[in-house]
Amino acid sequence: MPLKSVERDPAALRRLVHTVLALCVLWPLFQAAQVRPSALFEAGNLSVIGNFLAAFLPPETGSEFLAYLGQATLQTLAIATAGMALACLLAVPLAYLASAAGRDRPTLNPIVRGLLTILRGIPELVWALVFVRVFGLGPAAGVLALGLTYGGMLAKVYAEILESTDPAPARALAHSGARRPLAILYGLIPQASKELASYTVYRWECAIRASVVMGFVGAGGLGQLMDQSMKMLNGGEAASILLTFLVLVFAADALSGWLRRSLDAPVAARPSPWGWRSAGSAAVLLIAVLASFGLLDMDLLALFSVESASSMGQFIASFFPPDVSADWLRRVAIGIWETLAISVVGTLLAAVLGLVFALAPLKPVNRFVLNLLRSVPELVWATITALAVGLGPFAGALALALHTTGVLGRLYGEALDNTPPAPAGALRLSGAARGLAFFYGTLPGAAPQLIAYTLYRWEMNIRMAAILGFVGAGGLGHLLYFELSLFHYAQACTVIIAMLLLSMGVDQTSAWLRRRMR
Numbered sequence: 001m002p003l004k005s006v007e008r009d010p011a012a013l014r015r016l017v018h019t020v021l022a023l024c025v026l027w028p029l030f031q032a033a034q035v036r037p038s039a040l041f042e043a044g045n046l047s048v049i050g051n052f053l054a055a056f057l058p059p060e061t062g063s064e065f066l067a068y069l070g071q072a073t074l075q076t077l078a079i080a081t082a083g084m085a086l087a088c089l090l091a092v093p094l095a096y097l098a099s100a101a102g103r104d105r106p107t108l109n110p111i112v113r114g115l116l117t118i119l120r121g122i123p124e125l126v127w128a129l130v131f132v133r134v135f136g137l138g139p140a141a142g143v144l145a146l147g148l149t150y151g152g153m154l155a156k157v158y159a160e161i162l163e164s165t166d167p168a169p170a171r172a173l174a175h176s177g178a179r180r181p182l183a184i185l186y187g188l189i190p191q192a193s194k195e196l197a198s199y200t201v202y203r204w205e206c207a208i209r210a211s212v213v214m215g216f217v218g219a220g221g222l223g224q225l226m227d228q229s230m231k232m233l234n235g236g237e238a239a240s241i242l243l244t245f246l247v248l249v250f251a252a253d254a255l256s257g258w259l260r261r262s263l264d265a266p267v268a269a270r271p272s273p274w275g276w277r278s279a280g281s282a283a284v285l286l287i288a289v290l291a292s293f294g295l296l297d298m299d300l301l302a303l304f305s306v307e308s309a310s311s312m313g314q315f316i317a318s319f320f321p322p323d324v325s326a327d328w329l330r331r332v333a334i335g336i337w338e339t340l341a342i343s344v345v346g347t348l349l350a351a352v353l354g355l356v357f358a359l360a361p362l363k364p365v366n367r368f369v370l371n372l373l374r375s376v377p378e379l380v381w382a383t384i385t386a387l388a389v390g391l392g393p394f395a396g397a398l399a400l401a402l403h404t405t406g407v408l409g410r411l412y413g414e415a416l417d418n419t420p421p422a423p424a425g426a427l428r429l430s431g432a433a434r435g436l437a438f439f440y441g442t443l444p445g446a447a448p449q450l451i452a453y454t455l456y457r458w459e460m461n462i463r464m465a466a467i468l469g470f471v472g473a474g475g476l477g478h479l480l481y482f483e484l485s486l487f488h489y490a491q492a493c494t495v496i497i498a499m500l501l502l503s504m505g506v507d508q509t510s511a512w513l514r515r516r517m518r
Helices: 012-032 037-041 043-054 063-098 110-121 124-135 139-164 168-175 180-187 189-217 221-231 235-264 279-296 306-317 326-359 363-375 378-389 393-417 422-429 434-465 475-485 489-517
Strands: none
Touching: 012 326, 037 043, 037 378, 043 235, 043 378, 063 110, 063 139, 063 189, 063 221, 063 235, 063 279, 110 139, 110 489, 124 139, 124 189, 124 306, 124 475, 139 189, 139 279, 168 180, 180 189, 189 221, 189 235, 189 378, 221 235, 221 378, 235 363, 326 363, 326 393, 326 434, 326 475, 326 489, 363 393, 378 393, 393 434, 422 434, 434 489, 475 489
């Protein structure tokens, strides 16, 4: 029997108010990002991007270039591996100092926590640019930059993992007279070893992508080769480099996934001698690290010598005091607003596109497209989008959207697959259309996880948005690159501080929003 009336949705007014408020907040951000979809279809831009993409075919296959390409690929892997080795050496003592694990009272060290915030808050590309100025072009700058940024990230996560581990064994050891280092080593680390190793492997996978990005400022590897080819509009070489990088990323993803799965397997099921805790695995890891430093031909004694420390200290001192003149602060404020707009618009566009991919059929094809989108670094996307829509923040927002779509599309698909199907099934049985069953049955159950993923990604995108200006995508990155090129270090210091504060502000805002959703 058909229904004669439909009860009004009691939450309709609240949704309307939230929508109006969101539009009031987002509209000026879209204006600041200079969003102009029509720019994609302008004749001049279509001609430029068409000619550029057409030049990608056929890829360069000359023997001389392929030799350079192979060398750059090995250098990229070596930079990522050596950088992660330095990051781990830095992260272990910092995590010990920052963590409350193994203490009688849950007291934190605010100085160490603040240092970790600075290390991970400044993008690795900025560190690389600074080290290039001190040590010159080459992989040393990339290794040191990865060591600092990823050292801060690893230390924070290591500390949180140890704090979330069952403290009973460590307390028992402490009560029996063991000091805190031994209590942690024998009471906490055996429980947390799998999670610690799994996160380290994941970060190595991320370090490979980061090492490519840092090459755009002269830190070696595939990125430096790609930057040279793009600036010379040599599409054939750029295509070969991009294909090589995609193969490298897919291989790293597969290896990383295999390692994490092996960590999840029971100890008895792990193939000897390749168990993570085995001596064979440790030997292979040590050989890989030593081979990486050997391939890069880095003189570590010279890098960490008194002369290098003195040179670094003098260079850092030249950044202070920062420029706080009214005119410069006004320009930095505009850069902050543009950077925030790029991150918000890029993340929102990616959220919409990611949801579309997560719901679309042809799952194998979608998975390949998503992997392709997230495998290309944002800085490479920004170089391409700048040709498609012109220089400015809109190019940065599109670059973020393309890369982040690949990330969120995969995460959204997993979240929707894990949502209980019963509510949507009940609505379908009552006669609701498929779309209504999704919006009122599936989406409400998955929404908290989808929003949490989006907010987490926004935290990462604000750091990337701050450096996309290195290739002409506006924001703080444009200011920093311009001032460093002119050796205006006081002005550059102000921009770096602004990047750090903006990153911290977005982290706090994202955490507050996630707490409100619980």
